[in-house]
Amino acid sequence: MSDASAVTVAVLDDLREESDELDLLVAGLSAHEWTVPTPAEGWTVAHQIAHLNWTDEVALVAATEPGAFAAEVEKALAAPDSFVDEAAGEAVAALTPEALLVEWREGRARLQDALRAAPAGAKLPWYGPPMSVASMASARLMETWAHGQDVADALGVARKPTARLRHVARIGVRARDYAYFVRGQRPPAEQFRVELLAEDGGPTVYGPEEAAQRVTGPLLDFCLLVTQRAHRDDLAVEAVGADADRWLDIAQAFAGPAGPGRPPKADR
Numbered sequence: 001m002s003d004a005s006a007v008t009v010a011v012l013d014d015l016r017e018e019s020d021e022l023d024l025l026v027a028g029l030s031a032h033e034w035t036v037p038t039p040a041e042g043w044t045v046a047h048q049i050a051h052l053n054w055t056d057e058v059a060l061v062a063a064t065e066p067g068a069f070a071a072e073v074e075k076a077l078a079a080p081d082s083f084v085d086e087a088a089g090e091a092v093a094a095l096t097p098e099a100l101l102v103e104w105r106e107g108r109a110r111l112q113d114a115l116r117a118a119p120a121g122a123k124l125p126w127y128g129p130p131m132s133v134a135s136m137a138s139a140r141l142m143e144t145w146a147h148g149q150d151v152a153d154a155l156g157v158a159r160k161p162t163a164r165l166r167h168v169a170r171i172g173v174r175a176r177d178y179a180y181f182v183r184g185q186r187p188p189a190e191q192f193r194v195e196l197l198a199e200d201g202g203p204t205v206y207g208p209e210e211a212a213q214r215v216t217g218p219l220l221d222f223c224l225l226v227t228q229r230a231h232r233d234d235l236a237v238e239a240v241g242a243d244a245d246r247w248l249d250i251a252q253a254f255a256g257p258a259g260p261g262r263p264p265k266a267d268r
Contacts (some may be wrong), residue, residue: 005120011137012115017140019108022148025157027101034097036164038154039229042085045154046100048147050091051084053104055143056111059136062124063114069125076127076256077189084256088090111140127255128178138167142253146227153229161199161220169196169219172253173206179250182258188213188243192197196222213241214250226253233264 026034026049034046043051060129062069095103115133123130131139145168173194178183187216193211196204196219204219215222217237224230225237225248232248252259 008132008137009116011134011141011167012112014167015137015141016108016112016256017162018144018148018164021159022144022151023101023105025148025151025155029097029155034155038150040150043150044092044096045151046092047089047205047261048151049100049104050089051087052144052147054087054091056104056107056140059124059126059140059208060107060111062112062126063111063118063133063136066125072126079160080111100247124144138171139255142168142171142227145223146229146254149224149227149229163200163202165198165199165219165223166204168223168227168253169194169204172222172251175226175253176247177249178255179247179252179258182252182256183201183250188247190243192241192244192247194222213239213244215239215244223253226251228252228254228259228261231262231264233266 035044036050037044058072061072115137122133124136136189141164177187190213191207191211193207193214195216198204198219221235221237225232225235237248239248
């Protein structure tokens, strides 16, 4: 197995573990708990799982029928601010919680199989630039973790951070320039140094050591920031330099329009 193949398998294993962890969280919920509102306005726990199921389905189309995926992009372009909400809402309206859970399990298993069977070096279409299989798996893990955080917050459950958060942080760093582009702004030419500390004490570092613009903080807090699951004021992420400071106000690890983010706890 090549190094690239080994990396892809490792990311896919992490994606499966992240999904299984969220599955354990929702599998035993009552019918009422599926309807509990989450921090995402208008979304219940069921909407969060329905969204993950839908994105797994479109990712499967991208992996197995790249020509047909163009139709999904057209839907997004036709309604950029609403197509995600509409897809989740339609699924919730059509399925009972039990049926939704079964569909999500089966869908993510099909996606795992398709990604593992993809040829080496394959580039899969997506809503942004085409992605490698490993990048697609990382993106699915990021979304699973982020929407799982919404579910955990809604249920009052504290999740233990895992080493899988490094995938989320990596996407957040790599998406730095995208956060500017999606707002019609020009990203800084200068690279940033990002130094994050995991719960186990291990460092996660990106960017040149000599960079003047720097971001530091806990790995978990950075992931909450770039997935817009918490406001910057409530996190221990710090910046040195005006450009790095600005980035922390707009950072997003996800594709699509700039999100509204979450208000500070003091304003809720």
